[in-house]
Structure formats: structure tokens, C-alpha cells
Amino acid sequence: MRATELLARRPATRLPRPVVIGHRGAPAYRPEHTTASFELAIDLGADLIEPDVVVSRDGVLVVRHESELSLSTDVAEHPEFADRHTTKVVDGSLCTGWFTEDFTYAELRTLRAVERMPAMRPLNTAYDGRYGILTLAEVIELARCRSTADRRIRVLAELKNPDVDGDAGVHMGALVAEELRRLGTDRADGTVLIQSFDPALLxxxxxxxxxxxxxxxxxxxxxxxxxxxxxxSGLREISTYAQAIAPSRERVLTSAAGTRAGRAHLVGQAHAAQLSVFVWTLRAENAFLPAHLRRGDAPEGLGDAVGDAQELLALGVDGLITDSPDHAVRARTAMTLVSSRR
Structure with a gap:
């Protein structure tokens, strides 16, 4: 049985091997949330691809890291949308820019994707303007088209901004449920898994x-x-509606380092509650790595991303959400080889 098929069991149990999850595709190498980024993630060995999902003004589910558009698209270069520039409260803080809920889907289709972190990933800017904004349905179709009899690709969709409804006036939960039914992926063994920071939405x-x-x-x-x-008690509560938790890599590592002898760290506690553990977000640049895994002084320089993944795999995590799926695949292969020799 393939590793990703084990995700369909309820309740969740330990997977036979950890899954590699392409965070917004493979944004270490291509601008995030583009066709090129998702396709490359699959080519590099990702078992799942992970889009963030927001809502357009007319209720279409589109994929962007957040509803604000200026960092990841060329919206600022469109004079016809100058009047949409505004300030809103996002996650409790003021944010100024252009927001998906103020654009129809047809208007969003006129925008082009750009690299969100050009200073950190300057080579990715060569792809600026080549790709448009995708819908959740298009990402699901991409995963289905790239699946084979021997390798099934699934989509781990992260739902954002559930209280932003645009003119449609429909809560995100209703929109997502309707779309999953329409696409025939509203079952536990379907193409799509769902994650969110908002327990009420789940x-x-x-x-x-x-x-x-x-x-x-x-x-x-x-x-x-x-x-x-x-x-x-919190993990038990989560297990009543979800099959996994997704903590940050820092939380998992801190938990393991601070656990007294004889007590389970977070991964072990989650497994005891019948929850899998997917860890976010692994990135290869020094700026995102702990000191002992950095190589050189440049923040944008590449450190030991394989070592980072191996440290987490050694703790028993079930999935790695990563900007560079190739590094996670290499780490998983190395850990498998070590285990087979014991």
C-alpha cells in the first residue's frame, strides 16, 4: 500500500513512511502557487502538494498565500485596479494592499504571479509574469493528471481567512464543501485533505x-x-474532528529538547492520541535554519536542509511540509537506508 493511501484511514495511525508535502509547490525553485511550482514539486518526489486557499469577490476558491496580493502578483502594475488599494485588519493587524475578496475571478485572471521573496530567491524572479493565478479546482486537476497507477498525488489544501466572504456572502466552509462535492473529492479517500489554523472551520x-x-x-x-x-486534553479534542496536527518545526524540536526522560514529546503524544504529525515549514536558506545547520554567513545562502529534515524524521514525524521537496526526499531515503541496516 502506498504511503499516501494510509492517510485515508480513520482514525489516523503511524504511516509506513513519512510523506513529503510540497509547500505551495516547490517555491525554493519557482514562484509559489504556480503551475511550474506544483509540477516541479511532483517531479522532485512530493507525495502531496499544498496550496493555500482564499476566496474571490464572487466566491471562487483561488490559491494564494494570503488574500493580500501585492507580494505575490503584479497587481501594483495594473492602473485599472489602483482604486482597490486599501487597508484592512488581517489576523489582528493592519495590512495595506490589494485583496482577493475585492476582485472577481475574471479580474484575478488578468494578474500574473511574481516571486514573493526576491531578495532571498533572486533566481526565481526569472519566472515573474509567466504564470497566472490558479483555482483550487485547477490544482486538484493537476494532481489527478500527474497521478499514475504506481504513484498517487494528493492535495493538502490550507484554508485561509474563513471570515472573508466577498460579495458572495457565503462562508468558506460552505464554498469548500460545495466545491469538493462538485469535484468528487469529498470523501476520506479522495484527492484532497484539508488543513487550517481555525478549528471552527474544520x-x-x-x-x-x-x-x-x-x-x-x-x-x-x-x-x-x-x-x-x-x-x-487538547490533542484528544482535536482527534474528535481531525486526523492530524501540523505544528511548526520549532515547536516540535523545542518539545523534544525539553522533554524529560521517560515522557513522550509532542510527536509521541500526538501518536498516542491517534493523530499523525505534519511539520511546517522546512526551508533551505540559512535565514530559516538553526545555527548549527547554516553554511556561511549569507542569509540567502543554502544550509544543511537535508540534515534539518533528518532531525525531524528521527523524532517520528509523519510528514514534512517543505519548500524544497528534493531535500526532504533525500533525507527520507537516507533515514530508510540507515534503518534497513540495523
Missing amino acids: RDLRARLGDGGPQMAQLIPDAPTGDAMVTP
């Missing part, structure tokens, strides 16, 4: 789609916001 989807609906992962905010979620 509960809403579970109620709409039932216990046989898509597998779900509860994203865990960093400390102190998400601390209550990773207590034994």
Missing part, C-alpha cells in the same frame, strides 16, 4: 461533509497561542 466542514469526509489536519499556531492545543 469542525464546520466535518459537520457538512460527515465523518466519511476528507481527512483533516489542525494547524497549530506557535507559542503561546497554540499551547493549549498540544496538551493531552
